[in-house]
Amino acid sequence: MRNFFYRLSAKFNRFMAGRYGSDQLNMALLITAIVFDILNLFIGYYVFSFLSTIVIVFAVFRMLSRNIPRRYEENQKFLKIWGRIKMLPKFHIYRCKNCNQKIRVPRKGGKRVEIRCPKCGNTFIKRI
Ligand SMILES: [Zn+2]
Structure with a gap:
């Protein structure tokens, strides 16, 4: 049984070799999908279930992608925007x-x- 899991994990590692894997943007996507699912649970509006599926498909696509520079760039953009969102409650912007x-x-x-x-x-x- 142990051998089975060992072989399974080796197979998985071989499958993931050269692929992008997960990052902060993917975590955010999965959390967004969960939020959509919870909204769907309470509001029962099919749009949320549809959006959740799209977000998950995008997250899986990013994880399995072999275009690592492109995925890295997406994550950097996300981190930049997220950094700004986190700062919003601490500052006023005046003109x-x-x-x-x-x-x-x-x-x-x-x-x-x-x-x-x-x-x-x-x-x-x-x-x-
Ligand atoms: Zn001025």
Whole structure:
């Protein structure tokens, strides 16, 4: 029996050799599929089950893909976007009324703060 599992795992390793495998984007895809499945369970709307299937097929396709640079690039893009999403609750984004420059200010729990635009030096007061 042990030998059977050993051979099975060797076969699997041979099958996966040269293929991309899993990464953070794939984990996120699988979690998304689970969320769609849970939504489907509660709302019973076939669209969620359909979306879940598409997401899983895409995740499996990425795992078995031999185009490793392309998959790596996708994962890097995902990590960049995810990093920005994670930062959102910690910052306010304001736009300078003078030069339209975007200014990122850390949240301070409703304090009034004078913000100076780094581009044109215009100042304005905001509650952040
Ligand atoms: Zn400005």
